Amino acid sequence: xxxxxxxxxxxxxxxxxxxxxxxxxxxxxxxxxxxxxxxxxxxxxxxxxxxxxxxxxxxxxxxxxxxxxxxxxxxxxxxxxxxxxxxxxxxxxxxxxxxxxxxxxxxxxxxxxx
Amino acid sequence: xxxxxxxxxxxxxxxxxxxxxxxxxxxxxxxxxxxxxxxxxxxxxxxxxxxxxxxxxxxxxxxxxxxxxxxxxxxxxxxxxxxxxxxxxxxxxxxxxxxxxxxxxxxxxxxxxx
Numbered sequence: 001x002x003x004x005x006x007x008x009x010x011x012x013x014x015x016x017x018x019x020x021x022x023x024x025x026x027x028x029x030x031x032x033x034x035x036x037x038x039x040x041x042x043x044x045x046x047x048x049x050x051x052x053x054x055x056x057x058x059x060x061x062x063x064x065x066x067x068x069x070x071x072x073x074x075x076x077x078x079x080x081x082x083x084x085x086x087x088x089x090x091x092x093x094x095x096x097x098x099x100x101x102x103x104x105x106x107x108x109x110x111x112x113x114x
Numbered sequence: 115x116x117x118x119x120x121x122x123x124x125x126x127x128x129x130x131x132x133x134x135x136x137x138x139x140x141x142x143x144x145x146x147x148x149x150x151x152x153x154x155x156x157x158x159x160x161x162x163x164x165x166x167x168x169x170x171x172x173x174x175x176x177x178x179x180x181x182x183x184x185x186x187x188x189x190x191x192x193x194x195x196x197x198x199x200x201x202x203x204x205x206x207x208x209x210x211x212x213x214x215x216x217x218x219x220x221x222x223x224x225x226x227x228x
Contacts, residue, residue: 004157033215033216035216035217037219043221043224044219044220044222045158045204045206045219046219047216047217047218047219050216091157091158095215099215100146100165100171101148101163101173102160102217104158105157106156106157107157
């Protein structure tokens with residue numbers, strides 16, 4: 001069964017600095033997808049970035065990039081030039097073997113200060 | 115563009131009362147639809163998913179049920195609520211376009227059972 005581990009319950013960063021949120025995963029499926037979502041205090045889950053297991057390059061979406069190390073089974077999210085609006089809960093997720101659902105980690109709370 | 119709606123936004127219900135939460139998607143046809151529950155400060159737990167009208171798969175045995183009476187409508191129900199049913203309920207749909215199996219979430223319903 002798939003599993004996502006996010007070991008950082010909380011992270012603190014100052015505006016304009018970069019921050020890395022850790023995510024390790026466990027799966028026996030050779031084909032899978034990795035996702036990062038942002039959940040602000042309003043509760044809505046906002047899709048940030050996707051990495052396929054066979055993608056050769058690390059995914060990037062604006063200020064978000066994914067540091068994908070397949071051999072280590074890690075998929076860390078890097079946020080460059082942090083903004084106050086980045087303060088939120090961040091979840092890493094992996095698609096299940098059937099491709100029918102996502103398995104989520106417990107999340108990391110990011111606090112950005114001025 | 116596609117949008118997903120959920121209502122109500124918040125709900126306070128007594129133990130033993132019935133429940134009906136609704137989710138609708140606009141701008142797409144025959145989407146996969148999902149119901150997740152999030153306990154306070156935790157990750158998301160998949161409850162049900164549907165690949166088509168009348169097709170429901172349950173992931174967690176509980177006193178909740180789901181129905182899909184129309185292509186873009188997904189309903190979560192209960193005949194008698196329990197205290198443990200309190201939580202944040204999120205509906206999601208899958209976009210098979212740019213990112214394979216990426217799930218996009220609605221704004222959610224906060225349910226408090228007293």
